[in-house]
Amino acid sequence: MYRLDRTAFSAQTAKEASKADQIYYKNLSWQERLKIANYLNSVAYNYPENAPPRIDKSVFSVRSRK
Numbered sequence: 001m002y003r004l005d006r007t008a009f010s011a012q013t014a015k016e017a018s019k020a021d022q023i024y025y026k027n028l029s030w031q032e033r034l035k036i037a038n039y040l041n042s043v044a045y046n047y048p049e050n051a052p053p054r055i056d057k058s059v060f061s062v063r064s065r066k
Contacts (some may be wrong), residue, residue, distance in 0.1 A: 002039060
């Protein structure tokens with residue numbers, strides 16, 4: 001579980017913060033970035049982290065083009 005480190009705050013502009021984030025995330029492996037993206041999606045869409053909701057396939061239909 002990720003927790004917010006409240007001692008790591010420093011006042012900076014949005015541009016400086018963006019650059020710092022880029023440097024941090026570029027140093028992570030693609031697997032670590034994927035885990036973070038999965039976590040952020042689970043928070044944004046309110047589902048358990050390792051149990052995403054299933055797609056409702058009854059909404060879609062398939063037909064062939066002529």
